[in-house]
Structures are given as structure tokens and as C-alpha cells.
Amino acid sequence: MSDSHGHSHPHGPHPFQPDVEDAPLTHYQILQLAVAELLIEKGVFSGGDLRRTLEAIDSRSPADGAKVVARAWVDPDFKARLLADTNAAAAELGVDAGTIPITTVENTPGIHNVIVCTLCSCYPRLLLGLPPDWYKSRAYRSRLVREPRAVLAEFGTALADDIEVRVQDSTAELRYLVLPMRPAGTGGMDEDALARLVTRDCMIGVTLPDNPDT
Amino acid sequence: MSAPRFPPGATVRIRSAFPPGHVRAPWYLRGRTGAVSHIVGEMGNPEEFAYGRCDGPKLTVYRVRVRQPDIWPDYAGPPHDTLAVDVYENWLEPAGEEAP
Numbered sequence: 001m002s003d004s005h006g007h008s009h010p011h012g013p014h015p016f017q018p019d020v021e022d023a024p025l026t027h028y029q030i031l032q033l034a035v036a037e038l039l040i041e042k043g044v045f046s047g048g049d050l051r052r053t054l055e056a057i058d059s060r061s062p063a064d065g066a067k068v069v070a071r072a073w074v075d076p077d078f079k080a081r082l083l084a085d086t087n088a089a090a091a092e093l094g095v096d097a098g099t100i101p102i103t104t105v106e107n108t109p110g111i112h113n114v115i116v117c118t119l120c121s122c123y124p125r126l127l128l129g130l131p132p133d134w135y136k137s138r139a140y141r142s143r144l145v146r147e148p149r150a151v152l153a154e155f156g157t158a159l160a161d162d163i164e165v166r167v168q169d170s171t172a173e174l175r176y177l178v179l180p181m182r183p184a185g186t187g188g189m190d191e192d193a194l195a196r197l198v199t200r201d202c203m204i205g206v207t208l209p210d211n212p213d214t
Numbered sequence: 215m216s217a218p219r220f221p222p223g224a225t226v227r228i229r230s231a232f233p234p235g236h237v238r239a240p241w242y243l244r245g246r247t248g249a250v251s252h253i254v255g256e257m258g259n260p261e262e263f264a265y266g267r268c269d270g271p272k273l274t275v276y277r278v279r280v281r282q283p284d285i286w287p288d289y290a291g292p293p294h295d296t297l298a299v300d301v302y303e304n305w306l307e308p309a310g311e312e313a314p
Contacts, residue, residue: 118240145242148282149291165295171238172275172300173257 057125064095065127065177066198070191072104073182079106086177090127098126106179107205111164114152114205115176116144122170124177128200135204145169155206168205178203183211218274218303224250225309226278228301236264239305243297247309248280254300261302274303 025033040047068090072079082089086104090097102124105113117123121136134140144151148165152158159165168176180202186194201207220226230245238260256272282295289295 118242119238145297146286147290148295161292165291166279167295167297169240169243169297169299171240172254172302173260174254174300 058130060126061129062127062198062200062203063195064090064129065124065200065203066195067093068095068127068177069179069198069203070195072179073194074191079179082179086127096126097124100126101174102127102177103174104177104179105166105168107181109181110162111166112159112205113166113168113176113178114144114148115168115170115178116141117170118142118145119171122175124175124203127177128203132200152206155201157207178205180205180209183209185211218253218276220250220276220303220306220308222250222252226250226276226301226306227309228278228299229305229307231305236261238302240299242285243280243299243301246280246285248278248284248299250276251279251298252277257302259302259304261304275300276303276306277301278306 036050039045040050068082068086071093072082078089078092081092082104083106086102087097087099090102105115107113116135118141121131121141123131123135125131140151145167148167149159152165170176180198182194183197186197189197197209197212199207199209202209225247226249227247228239228243228245231239232244254275254277257275258268259270259273262268262270277298278301279296279298281293282289282291282297283293285297
């Protein structure tokens with residue numbers, strides 16, 4: 001190899017790594033692009049409006065949901081309002097939860113809730129941001145309703161047999177948020193510190209909030 | 215709001231029907247029996263919206279809780295595990311009535 005560079009290997013362009021554009025556009029991707037272009041051409045909204053809307057969607061994060069959960073942990077009256085009307089309760093904290101009704105389901109010592117949408121991938125985006133890819137996967141959507149405890153175990157969540165695992169399948173025009181239980185040993189923490197314990201996955205219900213002292 | 219056909223606590227069956235088109239009752243629950251835990255409210259029918267028919271009557275939506283062993287006879291977890299699902303009234307029938 002060192003004495004004669006005999007060109008037994010090709011010097012053509014390197015193969016490209018796979019890119020998202022490699023797969024042909026699907027029917028619905030083409031339809032979506034065409035409808036968006038037509039709406040802009042007809043002046044229903046501008047390209048800037050569309051970009052700003054996408055940016056607004058992208059700007060939401062689990063921090064919004066965590067703020068709501070932490071307040072519910074420290075304020076029982078707020079928790080009651082959250083369970084009665086999640087969108088209105090979130091608005092009290094300056095969190096715009098949008099117009100699609102969100103229902104908060106509360107974990108208790110006896111009931112553990114976990115959320116899925118078997119028909120598509122409904123998700124409380126305005127409180128949690130964009131869903132993780134696994135939430136939209138066929139594996140999660142089919143297995144969570146069939147063997148929820150096995151799926152939870154894969155997330156590191158082992159629940160005792162005397163707890164009722166309650167899978168919530170979002171099939172109508174509303175969304176779900178899990179209110180996890182406040183971890184033991186957090187009595188001295190303020191609301192901001194509590195909010196940092198509340199992760200996206202524990203508001204989906206696949207994990208429990210970590211106790212920082214364990 | 216008209217009186218809901220099924221009060222909380224009622225035993226209901228999700229219809230075992232297989233119509234074509236846009237359908238909102240998950241396949242794995244059709245023919246399964248559970249109990250109404252909550253009346254969610256009245257909502258437009260997405261099975262009509264899918265075809266551009268948006269003026270039809272609203273339907274009552276029910277939260278139905280089904281015991282996992284009643285969905286999957288070989289369910290691996292404890293028998294008190296449940297699944298909750300929101301079902302439009304057109305997909306429910308009283309349990310005990312034979313499905314058509």
C-alpha cells in the first residue's frame with residue numbers, strides 16, 4: 001500500500017450517509033405542501049405567519065407542564081382546579097394550554113396512569129412540547145395497551161402488583177396529562193426546585209419523578 | 215345538553231362493527247365490555263368531519279373503563295389493571311344486548 005498506490009480502490013465520490021430526502025415524498029406530505037402553498041398564494045395567511053406558528057409550537061417544552069405540576073404539589077386548591085379544568089388552571093400560571101381540552105389524571109398510591117394514543121399520536125403539546133419519537137412509534141402505541149407493565153419496566157418503572165395500572169388511550173378530541181405523585185423527602189423544596197424534578201416522561205406516565213435524595 | 219344515554223356506572227359494550235372509512239373506535243376494543251366512569255361532554259363527530267360534514271349533531275362522549283383481562287384473556291399483569299378510553303355514543307350499546 002505504501003510503495004505503490006496502485007489504484008486498486010475506487011476514488012469515486014464517497015457514498016452519502018442516508019438523508020431525510022432519500023425517501024420519496026408521501027402522498028400526504030405532497031398534499032400538505034400543496035395546501036400550505038395554496039393558502040399562502042391566496043393570502044389566507046403569509047409565509048411569515050406559518051413560520052411564526054411553527055416557532056410557537058416548537059417553543060413549548062415540558063417546563064410548561066412541570067410548572068403546572070409543581071404548583072399542584074404545593075397548592076391543594078390549585079390541584080383541585082387543575083383536575084377540574086386543566087386549561088383554565090394552566091392559564092392562571094401564564095401557561096397557554098390552547099383550546100383543545102386537556103384532562104389531568106392524578107396518580108395516587110393505588111393508581112398509576114400512563115398515556116398513549118393508539119389511533120395516531122395525540123399529545124398535550126402545549127404543555128409538553130413536541131412528543132418524543134417513541135411516543136409516535138407503532139411499538140409503543142400497540143404494546144402499551146397490550147403489556148403496559150412490560151413497557152413501563154423498559155423505562156425503568158417497576159410498579160407493585162397491588163397498584164392499578166390505568167392506561168389512558170386518547171381517542172377523542174381531548175388530551176391527557178399525568179399528575180405524578182410528589183416524591184417523598186421533598187418537603188423542604190420550593191416550587192421552582194420541585195418543577196425541576198418533573199420530567200416529560202413522568203407527565204406521560206412512563207416514569208416516576210426522581211427523589212433527589214435517593 | 216340532552217340527557218346522556220348511559221349514566222356513570224352503566225355497563226356498556228363497544229360495538230363490534232367494522233365500517234369502512236375514518237373510524238374512531240380502536241379495533242382492539244370493539245366488542246369489549248366496560249363501565250362508564252365519566253361523561254366527557256358533547257363533541258362533534260370526527261367520523262363525519264373526515265368527509266367535510268361538519269354540521270351534524272354533536273355526540274355525547276363517554277370515558278369507559280375496561281378491565282385489562284376483559285380485553286386480553288391472557289393479560290400478564292394483575293386483574294385490576296384497567297384501560298380508559300373515550301368513546302363516542304354511536305359506538306356504545308348497553309351490555310347484555312346482543313350485538314347486531
